[in-house]
Amino acid sequence: MSGGVWFPALGLVAWMCCLSLGPVQGGKVLVMPVDGSHWLSMKILVKELTRRGHEVLVLVPETSLLIHGSESYKTEIYQVPYTKSELDGNFNQLKDGVFLKPPGISDLFVNVERLVNFTSMQVKGCESLLNNQPLMSQLRKGGFELVLTDPFLPCGSVLAHDFSIPAVYFLRGLPCQLDVKANQCPSPPSYVPVFFSDNTDTMTFPQRVKNILMSFVESYLCKVIYGHFDDLVSRYFEDSMTYKDLLSHGAIWLLRYDFTFEWPRPVMPNMVFIGGINCAKKAPLPADLAEFVDGSGDDGFIVFTLGSMVSNMPEEKAKHFFDAFRQIPQRVVWRYTGVTPEHVPKNVRLMKWLPQNDLLAHPKAKVFISHGGTHGIYEGICNAVPMLMFPLFGDQGDNVYRMVVRGVAETLSIYDVTTEKILAALNNIIHDKSYKEKIVELSQIHLDRPIEPLDLAVFWTEFTMRHKGATHLRVAAHELNWIQYHSLDVICFFVIILLTVLWVTLKCCLFCTRKCCRRGTAKRKSD
């Protein structure tokens, strides 16, 4: 900035100081994570809490995808009523479906169906834990001061409520905005776009009409998506309690939000924004990978991954990518475990797992091809790498759209991808400088913060333990029902008063008029 100021963000200093503080006398934290990519960022906080001297116990289902034991935290393994192959089967169904184009406008409903199929199995796992009396009794006596959980699944908040200890939620957001609704956060539909509406925060009249229609659809979907959850909650607590009611007891919501990615909107005092928490940890690249990307010359290289859960794709789709990569000068590091063609292009390195953030942090990284998951997007923003995205399911379509609108990404549909389309998009992103300029600007804003997301997450987790909650941040709206919240009873009262006054006035006028008329008539008669 010309004639301006630029100095190391205070946050960096705070972070360094924080690191130098070292472990402190710890509290006892019970962690109920959600398997899959959700766990990858929560793990960062869990590890940091352990490093700071807290006693952390992570509850792990006996069959899990990505949650494993670690030296950094203790685990307690609980039985679930499904086998590893059933879980894999359930998950593969979700994964494989993403490459099949849903018919017509049913995209949203297909997404919901896949989600409900996936979560219903997890809810069974949760019930199995809650019914495991010896384990529950052991946990209840464990002296935990806090439950750290991802409310994407209900088990953590059930445990917190059951044990009467505060809950800290760690999430990006919940389907159909249940997080926002449960935390009584206003969302005016005139400028807060509903998911799957393809709207930004600036809408025309037809877009606002669509947004409100979609918010009705969303309310209906909420019932479908959280049906299992509501059943579970009402069985364990009061009959009338819903999952939304239970969620509303959360002390602090650690949201992987940042307004370089989310649209600015009203927020609540107990919402803490830790978007980009997954960018914090950087490590040097393995020697052979470093050699591969260092050798990419001025053309640089492309990082390609479809997220932690999807590492392959149908052969004919993969062929388009191989053919496209064969024609570009950039090198490509691709997380791919699918079928490979006879001659893999020399500029392509296939890997089973790749150090995504470390690769993106490399100065020669030119484009990040991804599925539009939030972790990847934040890593793209942190490292200022423009993106080409193939949204697969869930919130990814919306995520991608936000980046495209900001001019830092292009998107293609995975259903009808071709070699030509990939080439055109890549060439555009690499040669049109505006993509890079805009992502650098976005990155500078994102990284310019008074305190690092990990430190903020640690602070508020420890705050909740120190003060046994965060009641001073809890709005009184939680004690109101829908009618009271919207002051509908007060409005009715005013309307009744107004009508009564009008009625009495009218009666008085009629009475006076009649009296005057009678007098007039009597007078005329007497005349």
Add this chain to the structure above:
Amino acid sequence: MSGGVWFPALGLVAWMCCLSLGPVQGGKVLVMPVDGSHWLSMKILVKELTRRGHEVLVLVPETSLLIHGSESYKTEIYQVPYTKSELDGNFNQLKDGVFLKPPGISDLFVNVERLVNFTSMQVKGCESLLNNQPLMSQLRKGGFELVLTDPFLPCGSVLAHDFSIPAVYFLRGLPCQLDVKANQCPSPPSYVPVFFSDNTDTMTFPQRVKNILMSFVESYLCKVIYGHFDDLVSRYFEDSMTYKDLLSHGAIWLLRYDFTFEWPRPVMPNMVFIGGINCAKKAPLPADLAEFVDGSGDDGFIVFTLGSMVSNMPEEKAKHFFDAFRQIPQRVVWRYTGVTPEHVPKNVRLMKWLPQNDLLAHPKAKVFISHGGTHGIYEGICNAVPMLMFPLFGDQGDNVYRMVVRGVAETLSIYDVTTEKILAALNNIIHDKSYKEKIVELSQIHLDRPIEPLDLAVFWTEFTMRHKGATHLRVAAHELNWIQYHSLDVICFFVIILLTVLWVTLKCCLFCTRKCCRRGTAKRKSD
């Protein structure tokens, strides 16, 4: 906290680190302050910005109350169309009025009248600056990157808009919540109490009725209070522009808010909470004062001040205080410049100005008697000293009420104060341990924060300079009118559609019914 954690807040570390960073290459900041107590906390930020290497120019009216030149910042003195004695007269009118009980329910309107009288003179001063062409031209060419201003008066935001540079607002709040309205922050009247309503955030049905009625009154008062401001703004910019429109362009709102004092409520992403910023600076007490308070023994001492602007009171009122203080074992440090009785009690030290925060930080401070200004309240909270408060005008009644409801203060009316009432209240606060316990708890929560308020204020001021604003935090609601914001046009559209469908359906039914009937009649006739 038993078995829990307590470690030095990260904020303290951040603050220390920040101090050690030392000055950096600076930006150019134009400061348009508001005279009186408002300046006292803004000055802390202004001094810190200078210390960090920024070139700060403070605009000072030639006749002012508390804004003076300093080595810590440059000043530019501008002419105003009133003399020092006129300003003092205007201000004394405001001050003296506070001891006269307004008749009946007119308290609110008396408050507004006093406010309008006070601000109208200041607005004239502002116009004088804006019409000072040589000075305006010099400022315009000054290369300022930011205007730091208190929007309690309009001049700063006018300058920012005129010079097309971003504005950072520094305030506690504006009369009739104009800050909240201008920043498009939702305030559901069902749990956000309106000023002067005597409501907390938890209201019964009658209280909610009152709250909504008061919000109507508030909307009317907004027009009265900001009439001068609207005139000024529409003269300098577009005819249709109001002060609220102008304010909505603020990049960052540095609000002296903290939820140990304010009721939790929805907030916006560009609202930064720096409540307690005035507690940061502590210095040792002057030797004689230290000796006086150190010698107070186990009984401790009382700090008594009615704020920076009111240092005396009618003799007969003061007599009640002198008589009360004569009967207690505590020593009293009292900021008082009024008439003194023949024998001032030995335990009372009268001073023209007192180091309030340093006195409250003393471990022997037992009670803080104040008028309920926000600066004093934050210092009471920071230092965990329970309070006895005599609200005088403006927001003070509401401020005091918030502390009383939290069980950390008592309040008395200055209009009908007596020796007995003062003694009873003081005895209560000193001997009922709950006051101290509750203020200690509140203080611990208030001080437990990830970053110090001054550092946060500095960070966001510098952020706004670095990025030429904070557009990523600006909600799109600013582009909507009232009808659009509340989706009333969309609702009307739905109602029209619904009515049309109903009408068409009805017509079709009627048509079919008629046709059937005719056929039936024709059939019967042909039979």
